[in-house]
Amino acid sequence: MSRNVAIDFIALKDVVAAGGKAGKAEAADTIVVFAGEGAALSANTAKLTKPAAEQIKRAVSFAKFKGKTSSSIDLLAPHGLSTDRLLIIGTAPGKDASAPQDFPALGGFTMGKLAHARHAVLVLDQPDFTSDAAADVAMGIELRAYNFDTYKSKKKDDDEAKEAAAPIKILIACADPVAARREHKSRASIASGVKIARTLVNEPPNVLTPVEFARRAKELTKLGVEIDILDEKAMTKLGMGALLGVGQGSDNESRVVIMRWNGAKSSKAKPVAFVGKGVTFDTGGISIKPAGGMEDMKGDMAGAACVVGLMHALASRKAKVNVVGAIGLVENMPGANAQRPGDIVTTMSGQTIEIINTDAEGRLVLADVLWYVQDKYKPTFIVNLATLTGAILVALGQEYAGLFSNNDELSTRLTVAGTATGEKVWRMPMGPAFDKMIDSKFADMKNTGGRFGGSITAAQLLQRFVNNVPWAHLDIAGTGMSSPSSDINQSWGSGWGVRLLNKLVADHYE
Numbered sequence: 001m002s003r004n005v006a007i008d009f010i011a012l013k014d015v016v017a018a019g020g021k022a023g024k025a026e027a028a029d030t031i032v033v034f035a036g037e038g039a040a041l042s043a044n045t046a047k048l049t050k051p052a053a054e055q056i057k058r059a060v061s062f063a064k065f066k067g068k069t070s071s072s073i074d075l076l077a078p079h080g081l082s083t084d085r086l087l088i089i090g091t092a093p094g095k096d097a098s099a100p101q102d103f104p105a106l107g108g109f110t111m112g113k114l115a116h117a118r119h120a121v122l123v124l125d126q127p128d129f130t131s132d133a134a135a136d137v138a139m140g141i142e143l144r145a146y147n148f149d150t151y152k153s154k155k156k157d158d159d160e161a162k163e164a165a166a167p168i169k170i171l172i173a174c175a176d177p178v179a180a181r182r183e184h185k186s187r188a189s190i191a192s193g194v195k196i197a198r199t200l201v202n203e204p205p206n207v208l209t210p211v212e213f214a215r216r217a218k219e220l221t222k223l224g225v226e227i228d229i230l231d232e233k234a235m236t237k238l239g240m241g242a243l244l245g246v247g248q249g250s251d252n253e254s255r256v257v258i259m260r261w262n263g264a265k266s267s268k269a270k271p272v273a274f275v276g277k278g279v280t281f282d283t284g285g286i287s288i289k290p291a292g293g294m295e296d297m298k299g300d301m302a303g304a305a306c307v308v309g310l311m312h313a314l315a316s317r318k319a320k321v322n323v324v325g326a327i328g329l330v331e332n333m334p335g336a337n338a339q340r341p342g343d344i345v346t347t348m349s350g351q352t353i354e355i356i357n358t359d360a361e362g363r364l365v366l367a368d369v370l371w372y373v374q375d376k377y378k379p380t381f382i383v384n385l386a387t388l389t390g391a392i393l394v395a396l397g398q399e400y401a402g403l404f405s406n407n408d409e410l411s412t413r414l415t416v417a418g419t420a421t422g423e424k425v426w427r428m429p430m431g432p433a434f435d436k437m438i439d440s441k442f443a444d445m446k447n448t449g450g451r452f453g454g455s456i457t458a459a460q461l462l463q464r465f466v467n468n469v470p471w472a473h474l475d476i477a478g479t480g481m482s483s484p485s486s487d488i489n490q491s492w493g494s495g496w497g498v499r500l501l502n503k504l505v506a507d508h509y510e
């Protein structure tokens with residue numbers, strides 16, 4: 001279970017008092033203060049910690065604490081203060097002196113140090129600790145508090161586990177707590193969206209089938225999101241032969257879920273659209289994958305998870321925009337009725353696809369969902385997310401998602417939003433020479449283009465289902481799952497893309 005964190009903001013002046021009294025921080029078991037270059041403390045912080053000044057000086061010197069980001073020192077039972085622990089965290093730039101302060105990461109780093117605390121006060125007193133920064137610190141705390149242990153049966157009696165899950169109250173002391181509290185409201189919506197996405201990615205594939213995924217997406221109704229679920233009968237009627245072909249080998253039925261949030265002044269204003277690949281498990285089908293690491297393919301729905309998390313974030317913060325979120329949910333299994341290499345399927349668009357490799361299934365799912373969304377909703381742009389190719393991991397590792405687009409403006413906006421949120425994207429080339437690689441002898445196209453440029457030919461196939469609308473495809477096979485730990489994320493499923501796309505919408509479409 002995630003740790004239950006109750007965050008509020010208080011005025012800096014209410015915690016800063018001379019003579020060992022820490023005002024409203026008196027009751028806290030942990031006081032956290034922040035140091036700049038050379039372990040420098042602000043005037044307020046120095047005043048607050050004055051009774052322990054000598055102890056701090058010795059600790060700083062012994063630990064060679066320089067006030068750098070991602071470093072800290074800890075004083076237990078600090079002299080003359082009523083708190084049990086004084087934690088000093090660095091904020092000065094580390095090796096990369098030009099990097100701006102990453103406030104969510106600072107919050108996450110801080111949270112990582114608060115395992116034993118029940119009541120902490122964070123004293124944010126540096127010139128760049130604006131109300132926005134304070135809210136970002138709070139978001140980082142919330143993201144770090146996430147922990148997925150739904151299936152650990154021992155957690156209830158294990159003392160250590162109990163300790164790790166104990167609730168914590170965190171007061172953030174800053175210059176303008178009213179403004180910070182207001183800013184934090186939307187950040188809390190975003191953090192919840194990220195956590196919803198993480199959980200969907202972390203859930204095991206026997207639990208999170210397409211039908212169960214659709215049921216979870218339906219919970220967004222509570223926030224005023226309108227949900228339509230297409231079952232196999234409806235999809236057959238629409239002619240979604242590519243998506244249905246992927247799911248036909250599985251006993252678990254396929255679904256498409258459409259989520260609509262109408263937050264713009266006029267409900268008739270054209271929507272923006274997000275589309276996600278939701279392969280709840282990808283065995284590869286008849287072109288079956290090797291056994292090693294196949295369990296990771298439960299995360300092959302990270303694109304769909306992101307779209308659900310994003311819709312949650314947007315609806316929960318009442319974003320002033322009309323949005324359509326659409327996810328294609330299938331399970332790719334071998335079986336007596338499974339799709340074969342050599343099969344030719346007819347997509348909703350009418351175009352036909354020859355199946356060369358049943359493991360190149362994500363593009364088949366997206367082909368029909370992309371078409372459906374354009375046909376029905378005429379969006380101003382479409383961004384789709386998919387754990388589409390292993391090749392993108394070879395190209396960009398786990399640092400960047402691959403960005404493929406027919407539109408420079410949308411690409412720039414995504415790139416800028418990526419730098420700002422730390423969910424970075426890197427634009428990859430597309431073009432007719434790559435497109436030719438998926439021409440087929442027997443059908444309009446084939447579903448793989450060979451080993452070379454594997455992520456690009458996958459994107460070219462998607463583009464054949466995009467008609468004159470600004471479109472971007474994010475290949476998140478490297479960023480959405482199996483994620484390296486960071487200050488704000490310790491979870492296998494990262495919830496990647498929720499913050500990025502929320503920012504894209506907030507900056508340009510509200």
Ligand code: BES
Nearest residue numbers: 300357359360387388389390391448477
């Ligand atoms: N879901 C996989 C891609 C993937 C790989 C996601 C690693 C996350 C981590 C996708 O469906 C797939 O199997 N792609 C094939 C395509 C190939 C058969 C043309 C691949 O990347 O090998």
Ligand code: MN
Nearest residue numbers: 282359360361
């Ligand atoms: Mn596959």
Ligand code: ZN
Nearest residue numbers: 279282300362
């Ligand atoms: Zn897949």
